[in-house]
Amino acid sequence: MRRVTVPGDKPYEVVIGPGAQAELGLLLAGTARAAVVHAPPLAALAGAAVETLQTAGVAAEAVVVPDGEAAKTAEVAAGAWEEFGRLGLTRSDAVVGVGGGAVTDLAGFLAATWVRGVRVVHLPTSLLAMVDAAVGGKTGINTGAGKNLVGAFHPPAGVLADTDVLAGLPEAEFRAGLAEVVKCGFIADGGILDLLAADPSGRRNTAELIERAVQVKADAVGEDLFDTGRREFLNYGHTLAHAIERVEDFGWRHGEAVAVGMVFAAELAGQAGLLTRGEVDRHRTLIEAIGLPTRYLPTRYAGDWEGLQSVMRVDKKARGASLRFVVLDGLGRPRILADPDQAWLDAAWAAVAAPSPEQERA
Ligand SMILES: NC(=O)c1ccc[n+]([C@@H]2O[C@H](COP(=O)([O-])OP(=O)(O)OC[C@H]3O[C@@H](n4cnc5c(N)ncnc54)[C@H](O)[C@@H]3O)[C@@H](O)[C@H]2O)c1
Numbered sequence: 001m002r003r004v005t006v007p008g009d010k011p012y013e014v015v016i017g018p019g020a021q022a023e024l025g026l027l028l029a030g031t032a033r034a035a036v037v038h039a040p041p042l043a044a045l046a047g048a049a050v051e052t053l054q055t056a057g058v059a060a061e062a063v064v065v066p067d068g069e070a071a072k073t074a075e076v077a078a079g080a081w082e083e084f085g086r087l088g089l090t091r092s093d094a095v096v097g098v099g100g101g102a103v104t105d106l107a108g109f110l111a112a113t114w115v116r117g118v119r120v121v122h123l124p125t126s127l128l129a130m131v132d133a134a135v136g137g138k139t140g141i142n143t144g145a146g147k148n149l150v151g152a153f154h155p156p157a158g159v160l161a162d163t164d165v166l167a168g169l170p171e172a173e174f175r176a177g178l179a180e181v182v183k184c185g186f187i188a189d190g191g192i193l194d195l196l197a198a199d200p201s202g203r204r205n206t207a208e209l210i211e212r213a214v215q216v217k218a219d220a221v222g223e224d225l226f227d228t229g230r231r232e233f234l235n236y237g238h239t240l241a242h243a244i245e246r247v248e249d250f251g252w253r254h255g256e257a258v259a260v261g262m263v264f265a266a267e268l269a270g271q272a273g274l275l276t277r278g279e280v281d282r283h284r285t286l287i288e289a290i291g292l293p294t295r296y297l298p299t300r301y302a303g304d305w306e307g308l309q310s311v312m313r314v315d316k317k318a319r320g321a322s323l324r325f326v327v328l329d330g331l332g333r334p335r336i337l338a339d340p341d342q343a344w345l346d347a348a349w350a351a352v353a354a355p356s357p358e359q360e361r362a
């Protein structure tokens with residue numbers, strides 16, 4: 001089993017490997033009650049988690065929420081709070097999030113807000129949740145104005161990334177998770193880029209890729225839980241990505257939007273003279289080799305670059321009227337670029353603004 005410790009006031013472990021979920025009973029031993037939050041596709045795994053907890057003496061019950069991004073709404077949160085009340089969940093009890101990043105974001109948010117904070121343990125089931133969403137304590141839901149605009153920082157008490165569960169994950173979801181892995185390669189760990197260049201499927205070295213990506217995240221979060229400095233670099237590619245997700249009514253996979261967002265950010269850095277043409281092209285080549293999109297045209301507001309820019313201004317990295325992007329000043333050297341020239345933004349947009357292969361097929 002691989003183990004990465006996330007430093008902080010209350011350090012916790014991310015356990016990575018086959019059968020990692022078996023440690024759930026140990027993690028929550030002595031807890032009176034637990035609410036196991038999951039969506040219907042992960043009912044079997046959540047049922048197993050309930051049983052494991054009951055065997056360990058925890059009165060555990062499942063709380064079912066909608067699948068995918070539909071879980072991250074105020075209405076769903078309100079329904080789950082009512083369930084927690086019915087279960088009599090108190091401050092010494094726990095929430096367990098079983099699912100992809102959407103469910104772990106919601107479960108974390110519920111744990112952060114219920115009686116002003118109960119412990120949360122995550123059993124991430126998608127690659128993306130294992131390498132990113134379940135780790136680091138960013139929790140939240142979406143609003144009409146944009147992605148993750150309501151939330152709290154609430155680190156988990158433990159994360160059990162059971163790689164056995166990836167067997168059931170659809171291929172497109174696995175690839176979407178690789179977007180956050182390759183992001184960690186671009187911003188911090190060049191070894192990830194080499195591993196993915198050698199095997200763009202990510203299948204040959206999955207556990208090592210998870211461990212390396214989690215380590216990049218742990219290093220950033222350990223130093224800057226509240227996202228005021230180094231942690232912002234984990235947002236590489238996300239300014240455009242979150243705007244795409246918003247204008248597409250959250251119909252795009254997060255990882256796919258991040259893939260396009262990273263190519264855009266690389267082009268922007270190229271415009272600013274921070275990356276060479278070769279470094280920009282390395283983004284496009286590797287992301288394409290993985291099978292992720294590098295192009296995007298808004299389908300709902302066709303060609304509306306103006307609209308995307310106004311949504312980007314609602315990004316949490318924005319300060320006042322100024323747009324702030326994470327860019328690279330050389331591979332592995334992230335920094336913030338505030339208020340880029342409009343001509344650079346337009347040129348970076350022109351380089352990604354074409355229908356993605358999926359959009360062409362549709
Ligand atoms: N909090 C953070 O730091 C953070 C980091 C990255 C992403 N996120 C958030 O995570 C979300 C994306 O997460 P995601 O990519 O996991 O998407 P998701 O949670 O929507 O899951 C994608 C689909 O895969 C299914 N699935 C998950 N695991 C499965 C398995 N083992 N077998 C079969 N089906 C499975 C889900 O049911 C869902 O239909 C976004 O909301 C994003 O904003 C949060």
Ligand SMILES: O=C(O)C(=O)C[C@@H](O)[C@H](O)[C@H](O)COP(=O)(O)O
Nearest residue numbers: 132136138147148231234235238316
């Ligand atoms: O953990 C972080 O910090 C990240 O930025 C990781 C991102 O991959 C993730 O999508 C995160 O939820 C985005 O955060 P947000 O603050 O831009 O909503």
Ligand SMILES: [Zn+2]
Nearest residue numbers: 180238254258
């Ligand atoms: Zn992300």
